[in-house]
Amino acid sequence: MERYLFLFLLILFAGIEAYAQDITFYKNIAPIIYTHCTSCHHPGENTPFSLISYTDVAKRADFIWQVINSRYMPPWKADTSYRHFCHERVLTDREIQLIRQWIDAGKPAGESDSVIEKRFLTKFINHTMYDRPPDLTIHMAYPYEIKGDNRERFVFVKIPFETDTSGNVEAIEFTANNLRYIHHVNYAIYPAVEGADIHEGGEPATLDEDGPQAFRQFEPYLKGNTQMIYYGGWIPGTTYTYFPRDIGFILPRKGVVILTFHFGPSPVDTILTASLHFFFKKTPIQRKIETISIGSGGIGNIMPPLLILPNQIDTFEVTAQTTKDISLLYVWPHMHLLGKSFKAFAVTPAQDTIPLIYIPHWDFSWQDLYRFTHLVYLPKGSTVHVIGVYDNTDQNPRNPFHPPQMIFGDNNELMKTTDEMLTLILLYVDYQPHDEQLSICDE
Template sequence: MLVTRLWVALSNKNYVCITIVVCTLLLYACTSSTSNTTPTLPQHPTYASDIAPILIKNCVPCHKKNGAGPFELLNYEQVLKHAKMIREVTRSRYMPPWPADATYSQFLDQKVLSQYDIDVINKWVEQGKPIGNTKLIATNKTIATKALQPDMVLRMKTPYKIMGTNMDSFLIMKFPFEIPEKKYVRYIEFVPDNKRVVHHVNTNLISYFPPMHNSKLMQGNYYQNTLSGNKQQVYERLAIPNDDGTYPQLQISVCNYLPGMEAYKFPDGIGGYVFQKQGMLLVDELHYGPSLKDTTDNSYFNIYFMPNAPKRPTQEITLGTNGKSAVVPPLIIQPNTVSTHSTQIIVNQDVSLLNINPHMHLLGKRFVAYAITPKGDTIPLIKINKWDFRWQYVYTFNHMLKIPKGSTIYAFGTFDNTVHNVLNPFYPPRVVSERNGSMLTTDEMFQLIIMYLPYQKGDENISLKP
């Protein structure tokens, strides 16, 4: 089932010069206000009352079992072991990683430490890192781990072996399931096993609606190289068709993953998916980055159910590479140059934005997106002053964000193809481009992926916190 598109793309007219001027004038007019009142530091901060809450909000989402962080920070002993390093990386604002400019737009659960947070951590370390009230520790641990237990886990049939050829690999892989009854899914979380090689994952949901059935669901190949044939051939090898030879229903983009990305949790009544008694998660593209030595990956999916059917299914659109709007000028970045590219689209009805996902590769340096309404007002979406390929988030707004009909959404990306870019994959620099939508990290992409709903009165007052 393809998601209905409710957007109209613009023609490829070049409005770049005019829009950059508007952007420059308005970016600083839309910063969020902050309070001038700074809370007083506790005289004797402790782990239980002061440090754990800061870490749970800003660090534990990555520093947990199977998280993006290299170690866990779930208890006092783990934090104590890394306390001095935590102080240094927070004082320098190296951690936690949050690429978005918090003075431009605000997002749900943003990982931004206040100066108060940093000072509390520093004072706690200086005073000997006391543990504090152990009763609070039990409460903090419950808060940190309460959402970590999935209702169902879908695993690879066997770990996948990545050969040490220093080449990218792209796979189509199935994760079939059979369950006693239909279930409503709140969200789906991809958990990378080998984070050194797993780059990105795009996942679709295949559903077998009665009376259709697939008696070979658990048979056939479980993965195929994307270059091993056309889609029909690959699907037949994966044993996807119904028993009568027809194809089951497919819903695109139910779970995606990039480095640093967390699963999106839908609020009650919004979004979500339906698992029929028989179905599969079909990874339409699992990208393994280059490896110099043989290694394996055993990534999996956590599934979280909800009791009732969602009332408002979400929709998604991509601007830029592989999307509904062109990149202007075309994304061809000449060697020894820094270039800025844009993409834009007109909204043809009132919509409510839920989240946005900017995406670029190794040459990316800066990303800005905003909307201009028919009245000429600017709605800031996101600004990333220092693009970091390693940390790419789905940024969820605190409340639904209304974009009026007739507004234009603009996105600008700056790319650095010089020797000064330490992440440049080529030395000396060479021409880098989209290459027909290639997903290779050594090629480039420029995308803004938006999740939205048709607007309903009062949407802007609905909190997106699940």
């Protein structure tokens, strides 16, 4: 009996060893890395190294194991037990185990798959995370010098565009040569205004530094002379914004994009150039994307007013009501350095609660634009609740002040990083029957 038991255990462990030896980078590990890591770890991104090739991963394998085993990486702050989103950067226990077994087996490369590596490298050469080159790219006409004096700056930039035909926008993507000191970027797209030269000006205008003349180039668009076509933005951690199926917006043949940059303090002089990629679909746009901002700089009153006393952990809430039936595609939560947790949900007129997003441990460095797996229906008269918890104590390692100071928010559209915000941006379309069954994760 003992002999048979010994043989059984010998066969079992031999099988396990053979299986471990069969795990290779190109067959087992690369798909994990490319799905969850490479979107940030590539040339031109604000990360310390790239994770594309076998060598990139193998020489850092032990470090990678430490950060994934502790769940520090990959970063995904939304609670998956509250609501699922497309492309969640969450490793399964099985994927973590595979990486451990691959390391223990000596990190074998296996049969090279240069096609996949070249595909990813081509993406980054084209400066896009989308699955194909852009149909149109527009650039800043003049670079902007971020002065290394550790001051925050708010900068307006106008980028004109003029093409042969209009375009049905499937996706839009902001890119820059240096993302490190960009706190966030908002951009608004306008059609050309009669009597205004879209090419006038073009040089960046810095708030509180440049005079009124520098800002006159924006007046025809910001004074309500034309209807804004689309409003979007970029924050740390985001990539492109994608509109599935017949959803999107129409980019006119001629117009401008006005970008508002919020630059964080920089200790060194830095030259910034930025671009916007547009990806067009061949099918017509039947459902126009719309945007609404709730909280700081948007609709609704934050209660109590967003004033955070020192040495306090405080909770604030803002609500807004839908005025028509809508279907949500994206949610975009935003807070600053004192943020501790963020939750948003909707309550329908029938008193049903619809979870939108919950971030139990807010991290200013890892924000995202979250796309639902399916369109989320909010009936007319639904109340959207946004709840933010803020930690203004010494125990908050991101608190910019020691000792803590009184922090203001919701009193200025151009908030400093050391002020606070409580914002939820919703991207939506008008509701159509059966929207709830419509998957919107791109293939």
